[in-house]
Amino acid sequence: MSDGYNVAVVGATGAVGGEMISLLEERKFPVRNLIPLASENSVGKDVMYLGEDLSAEVLTEDSFSDVDIALFSAGGDISKKYAPIAVKSGAVVIDNTSAFRMEEDIPLVVPEVNAAAISDFKDRRIIANPNCSTIQLVVVLDPLHRYAGIRRAVVSTYQSVSGAGLKAIEELSRQSVDLFSEGDCKIENFPHRIAFNCIPHIGTFNDDAYTDEEMKLILETKKILGDENIKITATAVRVPVFCGHSESVNLEFEDPIDPDKAREILMETAGVVVMDETNLCKYPMPIEAVGKDEVYVGRIRKDNTVENGLALWIVADNLRKGAALNAVQIAEILVKEYL
Numbered sequence: 280m281s282d283g284y285n286v287a288v289v290g291a292t293g294a295v296g297g298e299m300i301s302l303l304e305e306r307k308f309p310v311r312n313l314i315p316l317a318s319e320n321s322v323g324k325d326v327m328y329l330g331e332d333l334s335a336e337v338l339t340e341d342s343f344s345d346v347d348i349a350l351f352s353a354g355g356d357i358s359k360k361y362a363p364i365a366v367k368s369g370a371v372v373i374d375n376t377s378a379f380r381m382e383e384d385i386p387l388v389v390p391e392v393n394a395a396a397i398s399d400f401k402d403r404r405i406i407a408n409p410n411c412s413t414i415q416l417v418v419v420l421d422p423l424h425r426y427a428g429i430r431r432a433v434v435s436t437y438q439s440v441s442g443a444g445l446k447a448i449e450e451l452s453r454q455s456v457d458l459f460s461e462g463d464c465k466i467e468n469f470p471h472r473i474a475f476n477c478i479p480h481i482g483t484f485n486d487d488a489y490t491d492e493e494m495k496l497i498l499e500t501k502k503i504l505g506d507e508n509i510k511i512t513a514t515a516v517r518v519p520v521f522c523g524h525s526e527s528v529n530l531e532f533e534d535p536i537d538p539d540k541a542r543e544i545l546m547e548t549a550g551v552v553v554m555d556e557t558n559l560c561k562y563p564m565p566i567e568a569v570g571k572d573e574v575y576v577g578r579i580r581k582d583n584t585v586e587n588g589l590a591l592w593i594v595a596d597n598l599r600k601g602a603a604l605n606a607v608q609i610a611e612i613l614v615k616e617y618l
Contacts (some may be wrong), residue, residue, distance in 0.1 A: 283311030284614060285372070287346045288588055289361065290353030291315030291335050292324045294445050298603035299350050300326055306607060309614065316342050318353070319512045329342050343368035348613070350606055351375060366404045371605045371613060375408040378542040380499055382407075387502050388610040389414050390420045391550040399611050407547055410492070411601030412436045412515070412524055413499040418494060418574045420530075422548045423541060424504055427587065428533035431510040434496060438481060439565060442597050443468055451509075451519055473519050481515040490515060522599040523565025534585040538579045541589055545576055550600075555579050563594035570605055 286303065290296040292315070300324045303310055316324045316390055317335040325332040337340065338357070343349060343365040351358045352375040362379070379385045386396040387407045400406045420429060427429040454474035457464045463471045471478050482492035487549045493513040501507050546553045552562050555577040563575035582588030595601055
């Protein structure tokens with residue numbers, strides 16, 4: 280389609296939807312027409328694209344006429360209802376929610392890891408975007424797993440408030456000001472105060488005391504890496520950082536691998552930046568990853584408590600690579616190779 284594609288963005292006025300639109304422009308995606316879609320509460324809000332203000336349209340069952348690609352980031356219930364409608368109208372859906380990720384006949388894709396899986400979209404015409412924490416994790420784990428075989432992974436995430444949306448960002452800002460001014464600290468989006476605090480609870484608790492956020496990371500990582508035998512455990516923590524997720528990762532391998540070899544492998548991996556000069560206090564931090572496309576890794580060191588063990592630290596912009604960029608990268612491959 281030489282003159283471009285009609286692209287709908289569902290959730291266009293949200294944090295991730297806005298980032299998707301910015302990236303479509305920044306990366307010069309071949310858009311013929313951009314259709315920003317949102318809930319009734321956001322209708323009329325403007326989004327900026329190519330220097331023009333576009334008013335968000337209300338999402339309805341008739342929104343996908345003549346749409347070629349639909350990027351969804353408006354919550355799982357919205358995706359479950361409207362993604363099949365978009366497909367029936369002729370669109371290919373790239374969904375950023377958890378609605379379809381674990382369905383066997385829907386590819387779950389991180390382009391740096393399993394881009395070939397995009398070809399499996401043809402049955403359902405839906406491609407799932409993984410959880411933000413999963414994306415940055417598997418970009419680093421995949422080359423190490425291919426070299427030495429990961430036996431077990433222990434992952435602790437330190438997730439910024441932007442992962443919970445614009446209202447969560449506003450809450451951290453408001454609470455911070457309130458605490459300094461001795462005002463009332465109103466709690467709305469989290470179970471506890473988030474300002475100057477860490478909350479070891481993201482999502483809903485399951486019967487086994489893991490949260491659904493932790494289980495997303497565990498199950499999605501296995502699916503993307505194509506290995507159900509990897510033992511993974513996770514703890515997801517919300518931290519008072521505006522943007523940028525961090526992860527402390529402990530790995531046990533089948534075969535020997537030392538820190539120098541791990542650095543060598545990761546330095547040659549697309550989409551990864553190794554920042555690991557501890558003598559100069561150089562290691563990844565959210566403030567350095569924000570606005571960047573890459574996944575950053577550092578603090579790579581041997582774990583002496585197990586045979587073939589490594590510990591490392593991973594950071595990425597959760598709105599960008601952890602959501603919007605990954606979806607746009609999928610769309611780029613889709614139009615280049617399959618549409």
